[in-house]
Amino acid sequence: MVAAAQAGHYEPAQEFIDNPDAFPACHTKSGKPVRYLYGAHIIGIPAQSTLEKNKVTGEYEARIIYSPGFNKLSVEEQRFAAEHECAHHRRGHFEGGLDNMSAARRNALEREADCEAVLALRKKGAYTPFQLKQGMATILKYEKSIRYSSGPERFAIPCGALMMQPYKV
Numbered sequence: 001m002v003a004a005a006q007a008g009h010y011e012p013a014q015e016f017i018d019n020p021d022a023f024p025a026c027h028t029k030s031g032k033p034v035r036y037l038y039g040a041h042i043i044g045i046p047a048q049s050t051l052e053k054n055k056v057t058g059e060y061e062a063r064i065i066y067s068p069g070f071n072k073l074s075v076e077e078q079r080f081a082a083e084h085e086c087a088h089h090r091r092g093h094f095e096g097g098l099d100n101m102s103a104a105r106r107n108a109l110e111r112e113a114d115c116e117a118v119l120a121l122r123k124k125g126a127y128t129p130f131q132l133k134q135g136m137a138t139i140l141k142y143e144k145s146i147r148y149s150s151g152p153e154r155f156a157i158p159c160g161a162l163m164m165q166p167y168k169v
Helices: 068-070 074-092 103-122 129-135 151-164
Strands: 010-012 033-038 047-053 060-066
Touching: 047 074, 060 074, 074 103, 074 129, 103 129, 103 151
Parallel strands: 033 060
Antiparallel strands: 010 033, 047 060
């Protein structure tokens, strides 16, 4: 690991995150690659997905930004968080912007990303059902807010049912 990045700046995440599973092959709905970055100034969440305008090209760039808290997660939680954020980009969740999105719509997109992450990890054979539960452990800690459902609400439906299905490798 390298010394922490300066606040407000982004650095390549691979210089700060030790787990190679934290960087799944990820593309946007339109097929553009997603860039993995690290932001020392990001607090309160392990990672976030963004679309940001490139100052040089003027085009929007899909990013997953990891926080210092990401390294505190278990390997299973890191895998789940990475797939969850990638799912937002694969599904095109942010292409229309978040500014005018209702809380109900935002909650629906979070649950959709949760479930797609579960399916992606199961498809890769990366998890047993027990490891899936461990991977989603961080979500269970989330409290309900104006924008998001509580962790137990997100965990229970519909992803809980996906995790209880017979596991096939």
